[in-house]
Amino acid sequence: MKVGEAPEVRSGYGVGDAAVGVTTGLVGLAAAEVTAAILGNRVGPIDAVAEFVRDLTPGPVVEWAIGLLGTSDKVIVTAAVVVGAVGIAALGGGRRTGPVVFTLLGLFGVIAALTRPAAEDISLVPYLVGAGSWLLCHALLSRRSRALSPEQSAGQEGSRAGTDRRHFLYLLGGVAVASVVGLAGAQWLRARSAVEAARDALNLGASRGVVPDGADLGVPGLGPWQVPNDGFYRIDTAFSVPTVDPDRWQLRIHGMVDREITLSFADLLARERTEAWVTLCCVSNPVGGDLIGNAWWSGVRIAPLLAEAGVHPDADAVLQTSVDGWNCATPIEVLTDDRDALLAVAMNGDPLPIEHGFPVRAVVPGLYGYVSATKWVVDFEVGRFENFSPYWVQRGWAMLGPVKTQSRIDVPRPGTVTAGDLRVAGVAWAQHTGIDKVEVRLDEGNWATCELGRVPSVDTWVQWTTTVDCAPGKHLLTVRATDRTGTTQTEEVVGTVPDGATGWDEVFVTAQ
Ligand SMILES: Nc1nc2c(c(=O)[nH]1)N[C@H]1C(S)=C(S)[C@@H](COP(=O)(O)O)O[C@H]1N2
Numbered sequence: 001m002k003v004g005e006a007p008e009v010r011s012g013y014g015v016g017d018a019a020v021g022v023t024t025g026l027v028g029l030a031a032a033e034v035t036a037a038i039l040g041n042r043v044g045p046i047d048a049v050a051e052f053v054r055d056l057t058p059g060p061v062v063e064w065a066i067g068l069l070g071t072s073d074k075v076i077v078t079a080a081v082v083v084g085a086v087g088i089a090a091l092g093g094g095r096r097t098g099p100v101v102f103t104l105l106g107l108f109g110v111i112a113a114l115t116r117p118a119a120e121d122i123s124l125v126p127y128l129v130g131a132g133s134w135l136l137c138h139a140l141l142s143r144r145s146r147a148l149s150p151e152q153s154a155g156q157e158g159s160r161a162g163t164d165r166r167h168f169l170y171l172l173g174g175v176a177v178a179s180v181v182g183l184a185g186a187q188w189l190r191a192r193s194a195v196e197a198a199r200d201a202l203n204l205g206a207s208r209g210v211v212p213d214g215a216d217l218g219v220p221g222l223g224p225w226q227v228p229n230d231g232f233y234r235i236d237t238a239f240s241v242p243t244v245d246p247d248r249w250q251l252r253i254h255g256m257v258d259r260e261i262t263l264s265f266a267d268l269l270a271r272e273r274t275e276a277w278v279t280l281c282c283v284s285n286p287v288g289g290d291l292i293g294n295a296w297w298s299g300v301r302i303a304p305l306l307a308e309a310g311v312h313p314d315a316d317a318v319l320q321t322s323v324d325g326w327n328c329a330t331p332i333e334v335l336t337d338d339r340d341a342l343l344a345v346a347m348n349g350d351p352l353p354i355e356h357g358f359p360v361r362a363v364v365p366g367l368y369g370y371v372s373a374t375k376w377v378v379d380f381e382v383g384r385f386e387n388f389s390p391y392w393v394q395r396g397w398a399m400l401g402p403v404k405t406q407s408r409i410d411v412p413r414p415g416t417v418t419a420g421d422l423r424v425a426g427v428a429w430a431q432h433t434g435i436d437k438v439e440v441r442l443d444e445g446n447w448a449t450c451e452l453g454r455v456p457s458v459d460t461w462v463q464w465t466t467t468v469d470c471a472p473g474k475h476l477l478t479v480r481a482t483d484r485t486g487t488t489q490t491e492e493v494v495g496t497v498p499d500g501a502t503g504w505d506e507v508f509v510t511a512q
């Protein structure tokens with residue numbers, strides 16, 4: 001033993017030891033946080049320590065810090081606890097220092113947990129897992145580190161010892177990175193479950209939406225006229241879905257206005273509520289595609305809010321920004337005319353699903369989502385199109401995105417059908433213009449006018465159906481819609497970039 005200890009005494013506490021300490025520190029923190037997140041503990045070890053430290057800090061200092069950090073306080077405090085713990089852990093890489101440092105850190109965590117006001121709700125399992133990981137990881141890494149120390153490998157061939165030491169550093173780096181990923185994952189999981197709990201606790205008093213008589217034709221194979229939330233298409237650029245606490249949500253309306261307005265979620269809920277059927281669709285929807293859905297939205301009309309703010313006469317656009325930085329520009333005109341352009345809080349009677357923009361998103365009838373339907377919306381800047389460069393416009397899409405009149409065949413699916421009377425059905429849409437007529441033709445035959453479902457307004461899609469006489473053999477079914485301006489959708493095939501696809505939807509069938 002004496003011989004083994006000698007090098008540590010001679011070389012003192014080196015960078016290698018500190019690296020072992022830091023890596024060990026991260027491993028234990030990550031293990032504890034991941035355990036707490038999986039167990040669904042509301043307060044994790046990092047939060048408990050942050051609160052403990054806060055309670056030990058003089059009140060004025062805490063107030064000063066909150067004022068300084070503002071709304072990013074949570075992230076900064078979490079980072080500060082991690083940095084603090086890892087800083088102390090850096091002293092624990094040595095063979096003698098390790099057990100002392102990590103036992104003390106573990107005890108500190110447990111004391112923090114036990115002194116929380118809701119201590120009985122806090123499980124100590126994460127702390128045990130964390131401290132256990134610390135001691136185990138320290139034992140493994142410090143032994144390996146000592147074996148590779150210059151003194152120990154003095155007898156070995158130089159290059160061999162160098163390679164081993166390099167591999168050990170890679171190992172430390174890899175473990176540290178994995179731990180940081182684990183920590184981030186745990187924080188995300190916790191934020192997500194906190195927001196889910198807040199969402200579950202909300203009672204918005206939104207109605208569920210009664211499907212108008214005759215809107216849903218009930219044709220087998222044709223999807224429902226009202227699309228349920230869990231079947232609604234989803235498009236966004238978010239790698240991890242933003243989790244916004246409704247109590248902290250704010251919308252700021254500013255820019256070319258007489259009076260800046262900042263609304264809280266409670267402010268929004270206190271305003272007059274509007275509910276409407278609105279069909280939302282994506283500019284990236286190819287002809288025949290399914291990036292479209294129809295729902296019952298409950299929210300607050302945007303027009304009166306803009307009127308209160310006092311939009312300057314020379315402003316022509318609102319730059320809407322999401323909490324995740326995504327943005328889009330919407331014409332003032334469509335936000336202030338008589339259509340139901342909403343800040344929606346509920347979708348089909350439930351608070352917005354997190355994926356669909358909880359707690360607040362915009363819904364604007366008649367425009368593609370990429371220029372109007374901002375999820376997790378937090379900012380409205382009133383201004384001019386010429387000064388805005390929104391997310392998708394930067395990437396080659398058009399500044400203006402009115403929905404193009406379209407129709408889709410859903411029944412039959414391509415393939416084999418029974419010869420004779422063939423049921424054909426689908427949907428057509430021209431939001432805020434309305435569908436006047438849908439026609440179907442078999443091969444190069446005459447266009448047959450279809451039966452249309454009833455709709456509550458011009459803002460939703462329309463179901464349509466008809467039967468065609470289908471002789472045995474191969475056939476092509478084609479659909480086209482005419483909107484209420486009398487315009488029949490163009491046969492010209494164009495792709496989705498820059499402002500939406502055109503062309504007629506077709507289905508090949510073989511009748512037997
Ligand atoms: N924050 C944010 N909002 C967004 C997007 C986005 O990427 N980020 N995508 C838009 C696009 S392109 C569409 S088509 C609609 C889709 O809404 P949904 O996912 O609820 O169907 O959201 C819009 N709102």
Ligand SMILES: [Mo]
Nearest residue numbers: 282283369370
């Ligand atoms: Mo979209």
